[in-house]
Amino acid sequence: MSAVNRPTSLLWKVYEHVAMVVGLGTLAVLCLSWLPLALALYPVLPGAMGRWLGRQVVMRGFRLYLGVLRLLCACRFDLSAIDALRDQGPMVIAANHPSLLDAVLITSRLPNAVCIMKASLMDNPLFGAGARMARYVRNDNLLGAVLRCRRELRQGAQLVIFPEGTRTLGYPANPLNALSRSTALIAISAAVPVQTLIIEFSSPYLGKGWPLWRKPTLPLTCSVRLGKRFEAPRDARAFTTELEAYLRAELAQPTSP
Numbered sequence: 001m002s003a004v005n006r007p008t009s010l011l012w013k014v015y016e017h018v019a020m021v022v023g024l025g026t027l028a029v030l031c032l033s034w035l036p037l038a039l040a041l042y043p044v045l046p047g048a049m050g051r052w053l054g055r056q057v058v059m060r061g062f063r064l065y066l067g068v069l070r071l072l073c074a075c076r077f078d079l080s081a082i083d084a085l086r087d088q089g090p091m092v093i094a095a096n097h098p099s100l101l102d103a104v105l106i107t108s109r110l111p112n113a114v115c116i117m118k119a120s121l122m123d124n125p126l127f128g129a130g131a132r133m134a135r136y137v138r139n140d141n142l143l144g145a146v147l148r149c150r151r152e153l154r155q156g157a158q159l160v161i162f163p164e165g166t167r168t169l170g171y172p173a174n175p176l177n178a179l180s181r182s183t184a185l186i187a188i189s190a191a192v193p194v195q196t197l198i199i200e201f202s203s204p205y206l207g208k209g210w211p212l213w214r215k216p217t218l219p220l221t222c223s224v225r226l227g228k229r230f231e232a233p234r235d236a237r238a239f240t241t242e243l244e245a246y247l248r249a250e251l252a253q254p255t256s257p
Contacts, residue, residue: 016215019073024212026068030061031126038129047135054133055112062108078223082109085195085226090153092187095197095224096247097162098171100206102199105224106160114157116145116182142182146189153190161186163243167208171201175251179244184236194243196227198250 034057042050069075085093086109093113095102107113115131119140122128137148149159163179187194202221204210227250233239 012218013215015074016218019218020213020215023069023073023075027065028126030065031130034061035126035129038133042129042133050133051135054130054135055107055114058107058130058134059109059111059113062104065104066108074219076219076221077105078221079105079109081226082106082197082224085158086110088195089158090156090190090192091158091229092153092183092190092192092194093158093160093197094163094183094194094243095160095199096168096176096251097164097166098168098175098199098201098204098207099222100167101222102162102167103160105199105222106197110158110160112157113160114149114152115160116149139182142185145182146185149186150190153186153192159186163240163247167206169208171204171207176244176248179240179247181236181240183243184233184239187230187233187239188236191232193232194230194239196229196243196247196250198225198227198247200224200251 038054038057041053045053066075066077066079070077082105085091093106093110095106103115107115114134114136116137116139117127117131119138122131122136122138135152137145137152139145153159161183163183164177165180165182166177168175168177183194200223201207202219203217205216205220206212228246230239230243
């Protein structure tokens with residue numbers, strides 16, 4: 001992503017700190033607002049209704065959150081490319097993972113997205129209730145996760161996965177970590193295509209090793225573009241090698257100003 005002109009005054013640096021607090025605080029308020037309802041509704045709503053409601057709340061809540069970041073926190077997001085996937089049926093959506101915001105960006109545009117989440121996040125009191133309501137998938141057991149993902153895909157969901165398994169270490173100088181085979185295993189099991197997304201940020205904000213309370217460098221810009229769509233793979237090892245080579249090549253391409 002091309003560089004952006006950034007003010008350097010003391011007042012602007014103070015604003016960056018304020019924007020960080022506003023951004024984190026808004027996310028916490030949104031999650032806490034949904035928490036008691038999610039806890040109450042999860043055990044009583046039928047599975048299909050709970051799944052639909054959970055994913056709608058995630059999409060609309062994150063869309064509201066990104067609106068606040070645009071309005072108050074000097075953030076610019078170009079996510080329009082994701083909208084093309086909304087009505088294209090079940091698929092694995094595989095994206096690079098430069099920031100904690102990545103899942104927020106993608107799920108804010110897709111009404112039937114399901115994510116694979118770390119067990120620690122599924123058990124987190126702030127995020128766990130909403131994730132369970134949306135029937136997100138825990139990643140603590142590979143076989144169990146593959147089977148649950150296959151079930152969600154067969155019910156029409158679009159699975160969002162980050163093949164690196166964790167945020168990129170050293171972005172943007174190192175734009176991609178080595179990939180795991182989980183993406184291939186899920187796509188093979190469910191016999192669905194793999195659609196790649198290319199996420200690019202103007203800074204490594206909230207990437208691997210970036211402390212939560214370290215201020216961003218604003219304005220923060222992010223774009224997401226559609227990459228290649230691969231047919232359902234047959235060989236997990238070969239596909240993972242091909243996918244990694246493709247993502248590295250795409251992320252090495254200079255982007256337009």
